[in-house]
Amino acid sequence: MAKSKKLDYVGKMILAPMVKIGTLPTRLLALDYGADLVYTEEIIDYRLLRSKRVVNAKLETIDYIDKTDDTLVLRICPKREKGHLVLQIGTSDPSRAVKVAKMVQEDVDAIDVNMGCPKGFSLKGGMGAALLNHPDKIKAILTALVSSVDISVTCKIRILPKIEDTLALIDVIQATGVCAVGVHGRTKDERPNHSNNVEAIKAVVQHCKIPVIANGGSANTRDSPINTYEGIKGFWNDTGAASVMIARAAEWNASVFSPDGKQDIFKIIDQYMDYAIQFDQPFVLSKYNVQQHLGGLQDSELGRKFLAAGTMKDLSTIFGKEKQFAKRQVGPK
Ligand code: FNR
DSSP states (O other), X not given: OOOOOOOOOSSOEEEOOOTTTSSHHHHHHHHHTTOSEEEEEEEEHHHHHTEEEEEXXXXXXEEEXXXXXXXXXXXXXXXXXXXXXXXXXXXXXXXXXXXXXXXXTTTOSEEEEXXXXXXXXXXHTTOGGGGGGOHHHHHXXXXXXXXXXXXXXXXXXXXXXXXXXXXXXXXXXHXXXXXXXXXXXXXXXXOTTSOOOHHHHHHHHHHOSSXXXXXXXXXXXXXXXXXXXHHHHHHHHHHTOSEEEESHHHHHOGGGGXXXXXXXXXXXXXXXXXXXXXXXXXXXXXXXXXXXHHGGGGSSHHHHHHHHOOSHHHHHHHTTOHHHHHHHXXXXX
16 A cells, blocks of 8 residues: 555644744754654745755755745755655645645645734735635635645644634634644734633634644743743643644744753754754844844843844854854865
8 A cells, every 4th residue: 555645643743834933954953852743934835836946965955946036945854854844835826825735745744824824914915814714715725735735734723713613614624634733822813922722722622523733832931931841741731632833932942842851042052053054044044043042142242243243154153163164165064
């Protein structure tokens, strides 16, 4: 019998999709620390469709490069990510979604459709949380995806203001044949400072026949005991969900996936920079990620140097990696 190309969504700790954060170095760090599955940042279907696939022999990666401006859209490390990688797309159209899925299906293990983004650009484009009010469109996109590719198809939603409407939406979603559904326990209009509705996620779990991935459990304060392995397990248990997905706690410190306890943030930065240098991560993204790691520590001598960094070389030097950076510019390893 042919081996199933579907991922198993039960008992998994998952790195949530995060724009600018869920690029290759963060995904590899999360895997190092025990994440079972890792999501890319959301990438809009149009951007993927105007990109070309390039086998990058030097980095041993698969790159998707925007043909219009040569920018990096997606970098994948098959050696490390095979069997673990979910591409999240932003879409409002079944045919574009299918074109993307067919284009990437050899390189990723699943396609997730973002149905939770509350930002203006998503809503205006009929994507993200705009889809929540259009079950027919959800049905069309997911059904088209499920019937077009062999890899797993999932979606990630926010809850609706009324629980009965959320459950009705779940019925639409599970009838499409998707493998799992991610549920963030906040509505489209709620922000991170609103409490995450664990009861609503629990109700979805009890109602839903496919695995539910619970989300929204990170605390707003980075050093909260909730943003630890035990804290995440606690949230996961409270929801009764099949799997759990973590965003902010992992953005601040990817070692939250490890039962061995959270690592010192300078160790995380060191490891992040190693990957950023190894995989030619663009400077702006690298600086942004390290900035999230540093948080309040930017208000220090090192923090001031960090803020003044204007190139990848500057950034590498600040963290004692100038030789490593210089070597990387010459040859592969
Ligand atoms: C996000 N979130 C998000 N969600 C999504 O579906 N696609 C995305 O690309 C992003 N991007 C993103 C970037 C950043 C910096 C943050 C903090 C969040 C939302 C995220 O996946 C998650 O649903 C929420 O953050 C709630 O989970 P936590 O943070 O409580 O674990």
